[in-house]
Amino acid sequence: MEKELWKGNEAIAEAAIRAGCDCFFGYPITPQSEVPEYMSAHLPKAGGVFVQSESEVAAINMVYGAAGSGKRAMTSSSSPGVSLKQEGITYLAGAEVPAVIINCMRGGPGLGTIQPSQGDYFQATRGGGNGDYRTLVLAPSNVQETVDFVQEAFDIADQYRNPVMVVCDGLIGQMMEPIEWHPVPKRKLPPKDWATSGKYGRDHTNVINSLYMAPEDCDQHNVHLDEKYAEIAKNETRWEEVDCDGAEIIITAYGTPARIALTALETLRSAGLKVGLFRPITLWPFPEKALHDLAGNPHVKAFLDVEMSSSGQMLDDVRLSVEGQKPISYLGHAGGVMPTVEEMVQSAKKALKEVK
Amino acid sequence: MNAASICSHRISIITGHYGTGKTEFAVNLALALARECDHVMLADLDIVNPYFRSRERKTLLEDAGVHLISSSQACTDADVPSLPAELFTIFENREIKGVLDIGGDPVGARVLARFQPKIQAEDYQLIYVLNANRPEVRTVDDAVRYLRDIETITGLTCSGLVNNTHLCQETTEAEIRKGAALSSAVSQETGIPILCHVAQERFVPCLSDLPETVFPITIRMKKPWE
Structure with a gap:
């Protein structure tokens, strides 16, 4: 297969489009702005929806809504912007809504620098949001892996109904490398019969929610999530x-x-x-x-x-x-x-x- | 080969699509030029890329006798698209041979628009760098479209093509030849001549049959593991 020269961030966007990403919501921040830039030019042509939101908080909540309706949705940002998305990520995890979140990490804390860093490991693996939840976190170390992982991330998210993060540092986002668009393994995915996409004769209304009024119900929900996380740990650990x-x-x-x-x-x-x-x-x-x-x-x-x-x-x-x-x-x-x-x-x- | 033959005009402006290797070419060109003549200046006018900018090679350039003009670190690292006032030295001092390293695409080339009357009053060439491995400029139509968009936004006319087709560490002679074919087709379509083909030193001997100059380079914009 013929190799092409791609910049990491552009490749992330193209990989998402090839994985069937229906909607992208994002806000520019260095060093990942080429992701929304590429998406704005190419996703609509592929039949998808691109929205530059008014903030990172808005973007992740748009992801919550779009992904809740069963569409494949993604957002991307860099460290300070990903901090802003944490509330949305815990809601996605709590409501079991699949989504892909890209963090092209830069120096911190706070605004830090625009140069590459890995200071968001704790945030990604421990959860920057509240509650007992986990996000599967893929960490590519070159542009080829980034492209492959972004495509796979959509399937993993759908399989487990869980947000999946792809974290790379700014260098991977900004550098140019030869890649090839080889086929990425596709998974057999369950139907999205939980999606809030219209009742269409179903006998019940689907609800996307992370709120439980009774503590016992919320406890039970956490037990269920815990079992799911154990399953993910069993099947998906890679090194x-x-x-x-x-x-x-x-x-x-x-x-x-x-x-x-x-x-x-x-x-x-x-x-x-x-x-x-x-x-x-x-x-x-x-x-x-x-x-x-x-x-x-x-x-x-x-x-x-x-x-x-x-x-x-x-x-x-x-x-x-x-x-x-x-x-x-x-x-x-x-x-x-x-x-x-x-x-x-x-x-x-x-x-x-x-x-x- | 001499760099002065590629820079037959006093000011050379390096433009092109994102990631075609403009900075690598600009840095090598300025270094080669400084070996042949005095008063060489390189201006880093890239306001779209946060990394891999010519100012990262400031010491190398200055040691080789190239005066580097770039925004203050405070401005570039704070993501402020400011331009250095010192740039006017290149336009106003006709003793100077200037190389202008411009950010990618029409977006990056936009910085030139405000200097258009000044540039037009000088002896300049707008160079369009091509890399046939970049998916958005791999066909003649796409490559010409980007070229025309850059001319439109800058108000300047392109007068030279540079084939800088590579695949980083995986570059082969065949890749450079693929780019030569694309450049030749773009040249035929537009009437703009090919100034040179860019190649790492090791490829130069096997490319001697190409009708245009082969410009030998040493990779300067290295990744931290290279």
């Missing part, structure tokens, strides 16, 4: 291991730092170090069992977690998974500064030296 067999030091990283780590791996290998990369692809569900088992291997001496975050966020999940079996050190920068290959090489050498 990648590079050269972990026999490795003494394992770098844990996702997104752009994982990409930088691949180059660091080459340098470390040529220096004679046994080094591997463990890359979570779903941030929630986190691949905790795989990482736990890897840590249990006698050849593994230490971990180095690398993130574009000041003192580490995924680091918490790495610690929870490793469960103290091996020491974990951390390398990270926030605010739009990216860890360099050289820093990774030095940190990995230091971490290994400390245990030897």
Whole structure:
């Protein structure tokens, strides 16, 4: 298949259109503005609806309404804008409405910078909204994966009636890479018989709601959600291991730092170090069992977690998974500064030296 | 090959569709020009891209004798589409050889409109950069449409095409030739000559049969893992 050169953000938009996205609601913010820009030009031509909303809050609530009627809906933003969407996301999760949300992360907190960052890990995996809910979070580390994951995200959302987030950092959104539009596996999806798309002779009225008047009912609803999340964790957890067999030091990283780590791996290998990369692809569900088992291997001496975050966020999940079996050190920068290959090489050498 | 033959006018304005590689070309062109003549200035006038801008290579450029004109960091990182006042140096000092790196599409080229009378009074060329792997400009019709839209919004006339067809690290000779064919068709359609084909050094020997100049480049706008 012939490759084409795409910018990450444009590719996200095109991937959504190809996945049958019916509606896009969004508001511009750097570094993801090419998503709504591309959508505004191309989604209407594909028969879909593009609305530039008056705010991020409006956009996510438009998603709630459109997706509630059974349409495939998406919104995208960058960190401060995704913060504004949190209320809408917990409503989507509570009412079990499928939707796709893109976060092209930039430096924080607050307005931060417009440069790439991964400071929204906690927000994405713990939920920035209220209540006991989970969103499945896919974290691509190149433009090809981004394109594939965005298309798959719509199916995953529909399968579980749950919001799915695709989080990439600003670099992935802004960079150009060759990609191919290969077929993405399509899932067998249940009918949307819950959608508020008109009664049409049905004996009951469908209602999209996250409010329960009786505490017992709300408790029961939470039990149901919990079972669903367990099912998602069982079926959808994804990660990648590079050269972990026999490795003494394992770098844990996702997104752009994982990409930088691949180059660091080459340098470390040529220096004679046994080094591997463990890359979570779903941030929630986190691949905790795989990482736990890897840590249990006698050849593994230490971990180095690398993130574009000041003192580490995924680091918490790495610690929870490793469960103290091996020491974990951390390398990270926030605010739009990216860890360099050289820093990774030095940190990995230091971490290994400390245990030897 | 010399850069001065590509920059036969005092001011070269680099435009094109998003992501065709304008900045990579502009940075390499300014560096090559500085090896051949004095008083070379590169103006980063990209107000549509937040990353991968020529000002990120300020040290490299300044060390090579290229004076870089760009908005203050405060303005660019705050997303303010401001233009540096120093730009007027290029228009008003005729000792200077200027390369203007413009943001993509008619949207990015819009910055030129306010300078149109000044630019027209000078010896300039508007260059249109083509990359046949960019899906929105891969056909002759689409490529010409973007070119005409850029001319309309800037009020300037394009006088040179540059084939910058690549696939990042996956570029092959065949890719460059694909772009040469597209550029040739656009040239025939518009009557605008091809100024050069852009190629990383390693491809230059095998492209000697192309009728136009091959401009050798070294990748400067690297990704953090490259």
